[in-house]
Amino acid sequence: MTSEILYQPDQQRQNNSNMARYRDWLHSQGQDPGPDYASLHAWSIADPARFWSSIWTYTGVLAEPLSGPVLANATMPGAQWFPQARLNFAENLLRHQSAEQLQRTRLFARSETRGDIRLSGAELNQQVAALASWMRAVGIQAGDRVAAVLGNTPEALVGMLASASIGAIWSSASPDFGNAGILDRFGQIAPRLLICVNGYGYGGKRFERQSQALELAQQLSTVEHILMVRQLPDAPLAGGVLEWDTVLAAHQGAALGFERLPFDHPLYILYSSGTTGVPKCIVHGAGGTLLQHSKELLLHTDLQPADVFFYFTTCGWMMWNWLASGLLTGAELVLFDGNPGHPDLGRLWQLAEDRQVTHFGTSAKFLGSCRNAHQQPGQSHDLSALRVLLSTGSPLLPEDFDWVYQAVKTDLLLGSISGGTDIVSCFVGCSPLLPVRRGVIQCRLLGMDVQAMNEQGQVVMGERGELVCLQPAPCMPIGFWNDADGSRYRDAYFSRFLGVWAHGDYVEFDSQGGCIIHGRSDATLNPGGVRIGTAEIYRQVETLEEIADSLVVGQDWQGDVRIVLLLVMNPGYLLDDALIQRLRQRIRDNASPRHVPARILAVRQIPYTRSGKKVELAVAKLLRHEPVTNREALANPEALDEIAALQALWN
Numbered sequence: 001m002t003s004e005i006l007y008q009p010d011q012q013r014q015n016n017s018n019m020a021r022y023r024d025w026l027h028s029q030g031q032d033p034g035p036d037y038a039s040l041h042a043w044s045i046a047d048p049a050r051f052w053s054s055i056w057t058y059t060g061v062l063a064e065p066l067s068g069p070v071l072a073n074a075t076m077p078g079a080q081w082f083p084q085a086r087l088n089f090a091e092n093l094l095r096h097q098s099a100e101q102l103q104r105t106r107l108f109a110r111s112e113t114r115g116d117i118r119l120s121g122a123e124l125n126q127q128v129a130a131l132a133s134w135m136r137a138v139g140i141q142a143g144d145r146v147a148a149v150l151g152n153t154p155e156a157l158v159g160m161l162a163s164a165s166i167g168a169i170w171s172s173a174s175p176d177f178g179n180a181g182i183l184d185r186f187g188q189i190a191p192r193l194l195i196c197v198n199g200y201g202y203g204g205k206r207f208e209r210q211s212q213a214l215e216l217a218q219q220l221s222t223v224e225h226i227l228m229v230r231q232l233p234d235a236p237l238a239g240g241v242l243e244w245d246t247v248l249a250a251h252q253g254a255a256l257g258f259e260r261l262p263f264d265h266p267l268y269i270l271y272s273s274g275t276t277g278v279p280k281c282i283v284h285g286a287g288g289t290l291l292q293h294s295k296e297l298l299l300h301t302d303l304q305p306a307d308v309f310f311y312f313t314t315c316g317w318m319m320w321n322w323l324a325s326g327l328l329t330g331a332e333l334v335l336f337d338g339n340p341g342h343p344d345l346g347r348l349w350q351l352a353e354d355r356q357v358t359h360f361g362t363s364a365k366f367l368g369s370c371r372n373a374h375q376q377p378g379q380s381h382d383l384s385a386l387r388v389l390l391s392t393g394s395p396l397l398p399e400d401f402d403w404v405y406q407a408v409k410t411d412l413l414l415g416s417i418s419g420g421t422d423i424v425s426c427f428v429g430c431s432p433l434l435p436v437r438r439g440v441i442q443c444r445l446l447g448m449d450v451q452a453m454n455e456q457g458q459v460v461m462g463e464r465g466e467l468v469c470l471q472p473a474p475c476m477p478i479g480f481w482n483d484a485d486g487s488r489y490r491d492a493y494f495s496r497f498l499g500v501w502a503h504g505d506y507v508e509f510d511s512q513g514g515c516i517i518h519g520r521s522d523a524t525l526n527p528g529g530v531r532i533g534t535a536e537i538y539r540q541v542e543t544l545e546e547i548a549d550s551l552v553v554g555q556d557w558q559g560d561v562r563i564v565l566l567l568v569m570n571p572g573y574l575l576d577d578a579l580i581q582r583l584r585q586r587i588r589d590n591a592s593p594r595h596v597p598a599r600i601l602a603v604r605q606i607p608y609t610r611s612g613k614k615v616e617l618a619v620a621k622l623l624r625h626e627p628v629t630n631r632e633a634l635a636n637p638e639a640l641d642e643i644a645a646l647q648a649l650w651n
Contacts, residue, residue: 003398003437003514006405007412017432019299022058029054037433037443038513044446048074048471051447052081052291059294059328062095063087064260071472076499077490079472082263082287089267089286090164091258093327094125096305105332107154108355112201112338113231119154124161125256127154131162133254134247138225140193142167142259145269147191147220149173149182149213150315151200151337155229155244157324159195164267164286167259168193171269174316174610175200175209175231179216181610181632185271188281189481190222195244199232203339210238231337263287264478270318270421273609273633280492281481284424288474292425293325300445301388301415302432303359305330311361311390312340312348317611318421319361319392331359345370349377356385363393363612364400364416368542371403372570378408388413390430393612395517395535398439399543416441418517420503422493423475427467427503428515439539440514448473452507457497464508464533466521469501476501506533523616525554527561527594534616537565537595540587546573551606552597553616555623555649562598564623564649568606575602601648607639619643 014020023040026033031054033043044051049070056066068084102121109117119127140146146163150156150172163170171189173182175197186194196213199206210228217226228237229244237243267286271279297303309326310333313319326333334355340348340362352360370377377383389404389412396416404414415430418441427450434442444450452465459470480489496502506521518524518533525532534552541550549568554561565583569575580600587595607615610633618628622644631637643649 003440005435006401006438007410007414007436009413009432009435014433017302018304019302019432022299025058026054037431041444041446041513045449045471048447048473052474055291055295055447056082059291059298060095061087061290061294062092074472076472076501077476077486077494079476080264081472081474085263085287086260087263087287087290088165088167088258088260089290090128090161091260092290093161093325094128094256095328096121096330101305101330106327107157107333107335109152109154109335109337110351111151111153111231111336112204112342113199113206114233117154124158126252127158127248128161128165129254129256130248130251131158132165132257133251135162135166135168135193137251138193140166140168142261143266144168144193145171145189145191146193146195147171147173147186147189147223148195148315149175149177149209149216150195150197150229151175151231152314152320152335153229153231153337154335155195156315156320157327157333157335160324165256165258167261167265169266169269169283172315172320174314175207176202176314176635177316177610178632179212179219181630182216183219184278184630184632185281186216186220188278189269191220192222193225193227194220194223195227195229197229197231198235198237201232201338203342206232208232208235210235210241214238214241261286266478268321268424269481270321270424272421273611273613273615278630279633280488282421282477283479283481284475285478288476288478289321289325289424290328292423292473292475293322294328295446296322296425296429297326297329300426300429300431301359301390302413303329303331307331307358307387308334308355308385309359309361310334310336310348310352310355310357312336312363312366313361314611318424321424323361340366341369345373345375346377346380349375349381349383352383352386353381358385359388359390360386361390361392364391364396365393365612367391367400367404368397371400371407372545372548376407383409386412388415388430390415390417392417392419392426394614395519395538396439397539397543401436401438418505418515422477422503423473425475427469437514440510440516443513444509444515452509453497453500453502461509461511464506464518464531466496467503467505467507467517468497469503506531520616523553523620525552525561525563527554527563532563532595536591537563537587537597540590540595541565541567541583544583546570546579549606551614551616551619553619553623555599555620557598563595565597565600566603566606566619566643567600568604569602575600599648601646603639603642603646605636605639605642607637607643608635609633610635623649
């Protein structure tokens with residue numbers, strides 16, 4: 001895996017990074033992490049208890065004095081981290097209480113329905129304290145579930161922090177979900193409190209959601225209170241609805257208070273995509289989430305107190321939880337709620353200019369769309385403050401690496417990061433100490449003993465295999481909700497290889513520690529018994545100017561598997577025989593004859609989950625004549641109907 005170096009951090013930038021400071025601190029503590037990132041990573045997995053204890057100390061976790069073992073049980077599943085520790089997640093996120101931090105902007109929010117909102121550190125504290133005071137007054141206690149249907153707005157951050165300060169468990173969804181999809185999620189966790197918006201804006205349109213929220217509250221029999229955020233400011237509220245602003249005003253002046261609880265006390269309930277069945281309810285603990293996010297945000301993304309951190313996400317995607325943890329660094333968080341392409345693809349780049357964003361996070365799909373539209377944000381916008389650009393959601397194409405360095409900025413850490421809802425964080429990603437190589441994820445993250453494993457359970461280098469983690473990490477779930485014996489949790493991650501976490505990605509590592517993800521292993525194609533990752537075909541297809549989007553899926557056919565390629569064409573282009581032939585030749589030349597699709601067809605849209613991921617598995621089920629049981633998990637379920645109607649798929 002030889003790839004061109006696109007960016008090499010100079011020595012000054014490396015030395016000024018949090019990662020270098022951490023390495024120097026280890027030396028001061030009598031440790032020898034070695035001279036470079038590879039040796040530092042090797043040190044981090046040689047003794048997991050030593051490493052995670054160092055993260056606890058270096059990042060300054062606020063907790064009762066640490067005593068007892070760091071790792072009481074190292075088996076997977078069942079590892080026990082910091083069993084005697086007690087802490088509060090919200091207390092750690094709000095720990096920056098200097099006069100300067102209380103005065104500066106900590107949250108900046110832009111949406112399609114309200115004017116820009118700024119909250120200083122003091123104002124954020126006041127709102128969290130007021131909401132937590134009301135929660136306590138109505139009887140919300142540690143362990144209760146707080147369910148939220150909110151946009152990526154300050155209210156979502158305040159709600160989560162207030163919930164966590166008490167020890168209640170936060171679970172959120174985006175308001176573009178239908179009630180059936182929300183019920184599939186919240187109906188499993190029996191929430192006592194429901195926080196909703198009265199509507200939202202997207203793409204210049206307004207969507208009323210008050211009636212949906214009231215209906216949802218009736219369908220969730222355990223809900224005792226519903227709190228409404230007026231995201232549509234001029235829309236009237238129904239009688240008897242308790243309004244967010246009214247609650248905060250009534251409890252203005254309340255003092256911040258934090259309940260310190262065990263390390264594994266549940267913090268979040270997140271959900272699997274649910275495109276092939278009812279979503280799994282994945283429970284993440286406060287301590288593990290705090291330590292993992294501290295390591296990733298402080299060390300790997302080099303987020304510092306004076307920085308400005310933006311990530312485009314919704315409250316239904318784990319990147320919102322990751323963004324929220326940015327508060328622990330002291331940085332300003334920038335929130336956006338709306339369509340990133342409205343009125344054009346410059347919307348988010350303008351936001352980056354307006355707030356002088358230092359860390360800009362988005363999806364690989366957004367970057368690909370900008371490249372496809374020939375955007376030049378580095379010329380059209382002032383991005384002088386930008387140091388780090390983060391991408392996730394799907395593999396970032398090599399051509400998108402090129403585009404970033406040609407069209408955005410040359411002296412930029414481009415961090416392609418990958419993990420998932422399963423660990424509410426990352427396995428592989430970026431380091432400020434390493435060069436960026438074209439099309440390659442920089443490294444395994446510290447403390448994550450991840451490898452590629454073949455079908456025989458052997459670790460392989462320079463070959464494709466299952467992404468596995470050989471050691472426990474604190475960010476692994478504490479379990480699934482309503483899974484008393486742990487069987488569903490074990491089946492999800494530990495049934496493939498005994499005592500090893502199998503993540504479900506098809507990957508390849510090289511001798512330099514870099515990584516290429518070839519797609520989801522459960523979506524791997526097997527024509528003629530040869531394993532092919534879908535990302536290998538996307539790399540050849542989605543760089544053509546004629547093509548706006550694509551989806552690759554395997555179809556059982558005459559005792560084998562044939563590859564089907566569905567394309568969305570850019571305006572002004574048609575999928576004709578000449579383009580089909582050119583595509584097949586390109587895939588044959590740059591991948592292999594095995595990669596060449598048997599069917600290449602045009603569609604109006606590709607189906608996506610509401611968190612912006614292609615749903616290869618749902619289409620594969622469709623082609624097997626199996627029912628897709630949870631269409632509510634899709635942002636555009638009508639796309640499945642169009643695919644099902646393609647006669648060329650059935651002959």
